[in-house]
Amino acid sequence: MVPLVGHLYRDRNVEISIFGRLIVKRSVIDILKAHRYVRQVEGEELSVIDTFPVLEAVNDLDVHNAHIDIGKLAVSFRKETGGRSLQDFVEEELADAVGPADDRQPTDVVLYGFGRIGRLLTRLLIDRAGVGHTMRLRAVVVRKGKADNDLEKRASLLRRDSVHGSFKGTIQVDEVNQAIVANGVMIKVIFADSPEEIDYTEYGINDALIIDNTGMWRDHDGLSRHLKCKGASRALLTAPGKGMKNIVMGVNHTDITDEDRVLSAASCTTNAIVPVLKAVNDRYGVVNGHVETVHSYTNDQNLIDNYHKGSRRGRAAALNMVITETGAAKAVSKALPELEGKLTGNAIRVPTPNVSMAILNLNLESVVEKEELNNYLREIALYSDLQKQVDFSNSPEAVSSDFVGSRAAGVVDALATIAEDKRCVLYVWYDNEFGYSCQVVRMAQHMSNCTLRAFPKKH
CATH class of the missing domain: 3.40.50.720 (NAD(P)-binding Rossmann-like Domain)
Incomplete structure (x- = not known):
């Protein structure tokens, strides 16, 4: 698989992933772990025996400039009822990716x-x-x-x-x-x-x-x-920027026009919560809510107690939990205007160097049940237009350090979800450094007109 993945990437600008886990320039162990992740979200095993024939079928096609998830293709082919061969199935799924490369300059x-x-x-x-x-x-x-x-x-x-x-x-x-x-x-x-x-x-x-x-x-x-x-x-x-569009990729990136010369990628917390809030609001409707951010300390804080212009941030970052303000809740409306005035927010800086959590305490228009809500958010993470922004975890042992290097804007911790009547509480992990940087790169790609189309398309 490794040489085929490398060839598709170098020569055809095709990225290969397994249920959103990129396997380009990855080790054998990384590729195997990406396969094991499928058990969490699909409830069934997926092995290289399933995906390698799919990868070969992709390689046989003249595909260019695409992001192709061979894990999703393999699982979909398992459920195939039309009697098509694997090659015919893959060819039909990737029909829009077939064709010569263009000559756009980087x-x-x-x-x-x-x-x-x-x-x-x-x-x-x-x-x-x-x-x-x-x-x-x-x-x-x-x-x-x-x-x-x-x-x-x-x-x-x-x-x-x-x-x-x-x-x-x-x-x-x-x-x-x-x-x-x-x-x-x-x-x-x-x-x-x-x-x-x-x-x-x-x-x-x-x-x-x-x-x-x-x-x-x-x-x-x-x-x-x-x-x-x-x-x-x-x-x-x-x-976050003033007097300019604040963009959260996956949510309001279509607001970017060719005339926009100055743009903001908002904050790491805004990027973490807005995609999840959009998904919940689209299905259940958000009446109001509170966002509490448990955030790793940042370079803005003092290493030891010293003067700081901000309240409480002068106290030693590695020794204290520090209550501080955050503008993320109010900033939500810049990407999701329909939630303007509906959210309050606060933050607690904690003695960890990276990975934060947003706790979304929401009152909804519709009755919600935990399993139904988790299944919906799982589908959002795997098959929706927000699949690059929202990830999903149901591991009973996951802690903050497990999300270092996460490429998602936010990861829903399904086992922590609380849902009753018209109220829910969602726990969303996010790598406030790396995950946010991935969002910035996605935005830069969109501004440069070089975002790869994702396959298979959601059904």
Whole structure:
């Protein structure tokens, strides 16, 4: 399977997954674990004996520029009642993916900032390097540090991560060209104190998408400073924004137009809760509710007790649970206007470095029952337009660290669901670093017109 998956990815821009678990550039163990996950959500085993013939059938077709879930195809074929052969079944399911590749050019991407989100975005973009019709990371912009070995220090932070593990590949420093070379991709490091200082065309960068992950400018005018640079055409903010569209992929991404030059990807918490809220509101109707976020500490807090302009955030992050405010509940209405004024919210920062939880306490228009609600959310996670945003877990042993590296915006913990009469409480895990970064990449792909179509299509 490994060489076939690699061939489809490199030569045809086709991503292969097993029930949403990407198996491109994955180890044998990762592929086997993706198969084992199917037992959780489908109640039946799925093995490579089932999926390998499907993968061969996909390879025999002239498919290009698609995301194909061979796990879902294999399970669907088990239930096939039309008497079709596997090849005929796969050919019919993937009919819209068959055809020659087009000649669209990749989009240049610049990361303005190289912190937690910036480095994870770098990993994600490097992981996709070399594939046609996608994005090309060209540069990162940072302020010059005081150390003489600035480049080496930044490369080291990319190479090793205490939460997400070591970079999968090789990283080298090119002092002559002032660049970091990751898996053969040269990333120019541009030192600047403000956007206006930079002329990207000097580095061969044109019509670039600037992803600002510094959080320094959060309004339209501030973020628009990036557009004054030669070679920059659009700016994307990795934080809630004022005076601009706040986009949650899977929910309101169709609001993006070609005229939009400045956009926000909202917050990690907003991305975690909005897809689930949309799903619940679509089926049951949300009268009102409260969102409580149990959030890992962030770099904004103090390591030990010290002055902080915010209430309570000055206390030692690794020693305390800290009650603080969150704008996520109010921000929901920017992506889901129908919920405006219906939600309140608060947050508790806790002594863990990553993975958070949102607790949605909702009053509904319709009567709801736990098993019915969980089955509905399972279907949403597997077969709906929100399948990349919503994931589903029913493991009785799952804890926060098990969701490090989750690509979903949020993961519904089915065993914790409470539902009675017209009220429900949902527990949603989310990797507030990596899962959010995946949402940002999905948004950047949409803005660059290089999102892969998903197959099989939901029935």
